[in-house]
Amino acid sequence: MKQKKKGNQKVTCPYCGAHAVLRDAGFVYGEGAMVEKLYVCSNYPACDSYVGVFRNSDIPKGTLANSELRNKRIRAHKSFDAIWKEGIMTRGQTYQWMQHKFSLTKKQAHIGYFSDYMCEELIRSCEDVLKNNMVKGA
Ligand SMILES: [Zn+2]
Incomplete structure (x- = not known):
């Protein structure tokens, strides 16, 4: 099985073209966030765009959204x-x-x-x- 489930996926911000970085949700939501991880635009907060990941994975749930x-x-x-x-x-x-x-x-x-x-x-x-x-x- 070659399927790769771990490691940063290449995710790009559709708004500014910057790379998105996998971060703990607390980075955006503050402490006690329910979601574990988010792909956040590397220009955040200037570029307010991010997306969550599927549970127990580093796979984004969709495209980054403002x-x-x-x-x-x-x-x-x-x-x-x-x-x-x-x-x-x-x-x-x-x-x-x-x-x-x-x-x-x-x-x-x-x-x-x-x-x-x-x-x-x-x-x-x-x-x-x-x-x-x-x-x-x-
Ligand atoms: Zn961006």
Whole structure:
């Protein structure tokens, strides 16, 4: 098995082109942060962009995001999660729906990789699904 799970991955900031550095989350969030590690732009805080890693790995959860995009991804995830939390689809089905809707591969179907534009599109599509499946008596 040649798969490399450890060691700094080459991660570049999409905003300023600088390298991102793997740091403890406390560097950004302060002490007591829940997340373990983040890839932070080496120009931080002048360039406010970072992304978390998957648990027990050094693999980034997506592309680095500035605060605007981070907020959009959080909103997009909330709309997306609402679909399976309301029981309109299962979680797996919701991912399949998103893949199909935006012609994404399974690998691409992660909000962590989404741009501002994709987040907006996803939010709009999720709101349509929620509207068309109004949960009764809620
Ligand atoms: Zn940067």
